[in-house]
Amino acid sequence: MAEPSTSQVCAVVITYRPDPEALRALLAAVRGQVGATVVVDNSGPEHVLPIEASEPAVGAVLRQARNIGLAQAQNLGIDWARRHGYRNVLLLDQDSLPGEGMVQALLDAIGRLGAVSPVAAVGPRFHDLREARDAPFVRLGFPFNRKLWCRPDQPTIECDFLISSGALLPMAVLDDVGDMDAGLFIDNVDLEWGFRARAKGYTLHGVCAATMHHRLGDARMPLPLGLGQVTVHGPGRLYYMMRNRVRLYRMPHTPRVWVAQDLPRVAVKLFLFGVLVAPRGRNLRFMLRGLWDGWRGRQGPCPLVPAH
Template sequence: MILILLVNWNGHEDTLACLRSLDAVQRPAFDVLVVDNASSDDSVARIREAFPAVEVLESGENLGFTGGNNLGLEYARQHGYEYVLLLNNDTEVAPDFLSPLVEALEADPQAAAAGPLIYYHALPQVVWSAGGAIDWKRGETRMIGLGEGDEGQFDGPPRPVDFVTGCALLARTRILEEVGGLDERFFTYYEEVEWCLRMQRAGYRILFV
């Protein structure tokens, strides 16, 4: 069972576009949860009207990216989902994006999380992320492939990376029992980097697919 998790805050137009792209994903089967961070617009009503099968969980306050996702991660754990995908609400996915991520984790028991190749929305053949790397000497992170044209250089089998972006991150739900969820001290930005590091310290790999 797979849960796809979106966090929305006053962004129903982006969220609806994302949900429409998910509608084109044929397999594997999945459920969708939208955590609404106390939007002051009519996001909740619009999402429920357009996608009545999508579960909308209202947080009651703006918990940020981190807190909103943690609410969804706990929902996934309590409802017995095997995998949970963090997906930014301002993304649009390819119809075949999900299967390779699931297959990569199923093929590698020591992999805790996986992320796909991500492009700029306005420049669909220009890479935004092919996984992430950490420069420990400088204390910096970078997106692998940032700004490169896609000429097939990132094709091939899944490969280990330091982290994958929370923009699109598939994780085993059971990892929550071992390392916990996202660290809410970050609120937004770098929380997925630290989460991936915790997974690696627990002996797991992070894969770019």
């Protein structure tokens, strides 16, 4: 059997008013590692994307008239890759920078692991440059998750979810599990898809030889009394974080252990962003509306933010 080739991989890059230099660096880093790159841009017509489809790093640019959300944008890119015959999809956010040889390492790992068990996706170990070390892979537990870091003798780590950016997904798995849940719009999209895949008997794995830089959250802010730092999100993002976690609670494929250990985090976030982190009143209003809309099953964009 022929070895899998990176020419069979299509990178799907989702953008929303990106930093031009960061986007060019991302496209340059992934060029040569994949067969094609499709950019799905959610910025809207008033924002000029600093790239063109004629650039050698880009196979297609799918410009959206409005922000259709991360999940639906990923689905459009996946559909483009499917129609053009690609066997694997590499999902990327605009805040990521793949390391050299990342895609080949992911592809090699999915080939080895797939010979043992059905694999839904593999992802790289990533490093937020504001942190002292790489982010761990995670296994669910109660009352706390298990954080697993790469060791020299451990090429891959089975985990319970992967962030979407940097994840390599076989098209055959997407055809079986289904595309991303567009109703979530943004936030917990990767978590929901991973839960759905695992419920169908697939596994997820982190690949230690594959590396990537990735920026999580909008900013970091020190907490009072020396309680450490918190990743800050805007009110709109907090709405989705609250709404979509409640939606996940009610999905049959969501692990009950995740629900049990996530519930206390709701109270923690209400306290952090409703009491300690400004704009407190606006944060609290958006979070409470998110919880209410999640209970009601609302989907799509946040109703508290003007459509654009």
